[in-house]
Amino acid sequence: MSTSTSSTTPLLSLRGINKSFGAVHVLKGVDLDVWPGKVTALVGDNGAGKSTLIKGIAGIYSFDSGSYSFEGQQVEVTNPKQANALGIEVVYQDLALCDNLDVVQNLYLGREATSGVILDETTMERKATETLKGLSVRTLKSVRMKVSSLSGGQRQTVAIARAVLWNSKLVILDEPTAALGVAQTEQVLQLVRRLADAGLAVILISHNMNDVIRVADNVAALYLGQMAAQVPSESLSHGQIVELITAGRSGDLGLKAPDKEVVA
Template sequence: MDTPVIELSGVKKSFGPVDVLKGVDLKAYAGKVTALVGDNGAGKSTLIKGLSGVQPYDEGIVKFNGEAVNIHDPRQAGAIGIEVVYQDLALCENLDIVQNMFLGREEISQLTLNESEMELQATKALQSLSVRTVKSVRQKVSSLSGGQRQTVAIARSVLRNAKLVILDEPTAALGVAQTEQVLNLVRRLADSGVAVIIISHNLVDVFKVCDDIAVLYLGRMVAQIETSKTTQSDVVGYITGTKTYDGAN
């Protein structure tokens, strides 16, 4: 098996006396979608905040493409190729799609914004994901639906040449059709060679799109299994702690 894009081993994080992560292992591979599931308070957000550099881990080894890295701020995470698409999307409604996709990393020439270059690259990024739901790249984000916004946020990570994209509850606020669109988009994103981690509570979605499922329970990774080798009821058991993964199946 090839080297994982990201490999966590023995990661720990505590807030004062509360140990949130008690030694977590996780692997995510290029071209694969890994689900990160777990009940509220299991430590999913804390795990992700460590990867994105918002809240560095206290202990443990983080390997990126096989090399140990120390991620201590969001900029650095972005620089090595980790992008997080947050649940509340982090788009500016008053700006258009191109402006949002390039926010903070604008193309500059002769001290001014190179709008045409940015527009071209944004269009290409959307096309590379076979996006058909967006009419114009110069639409204001305020005029977009939830699914379209999610699309823009995901396409932004493509534009930034991310190696690992972490999606926080990408379908939580979406209707049926839009959920379908976004899941297809996630699949295409992984197929283009990116490692994807999805945080989700929706096991139907997880089983539809993910290759791997990682289950957090009270700060420990109790299972990381291939989707094809498990069932929804088993995963629910691991999440709630009523079943223990023995690694045998």
């Protein structure tokens, strides 16, 4: 866990978020706070609403109702460009990397630096190297390596580096350790922790409770479209997180138990 200090004011604050697709009510009055310098683990079973919530934060979907505040100001985010302008970057599970391009070209894909009408390869390579060095990435021999030659952990590292290259303030990571081996998972988790220690706000989506307990400062558990609880991870056990995910409550923590019907 991080020992660094961070702001007591959330960078991102959602209140009463609702989202429906036709007759299906996917998000139901969701509240969420994300702080700079902290890793917030967003957990929930398949169909709990995690992807919809993240895509709403990223501007891919528009929320139907509720308030969206960033850096203490209520904002309207209805497309990805608006989210990017705020400093929000998402690393999706498929990483969206181009195997035929090298690391530098992937980091700058669609946002290339130019000098007049010519690509400024020198500046891009220098900034790419600085970004990776700043993240303490030592597993890449060269920023000119083709992505096709990289391991799964190295690919994840490149995708995360691309997210932080653009002065981002909030980085959302969707299952960053899925399908990685033990050593590669360790490298990625260390990188996630370094992002928060550098002052960024991080949302980590994961089904791996060991990863969650290892790096998260707080846990936000979604259950059938509702936020069951958001609490500091140090106060939760592995079993309690699982209960919040599968039942929406654990003891006195979580959603209120439904009233029992009285049989006359």
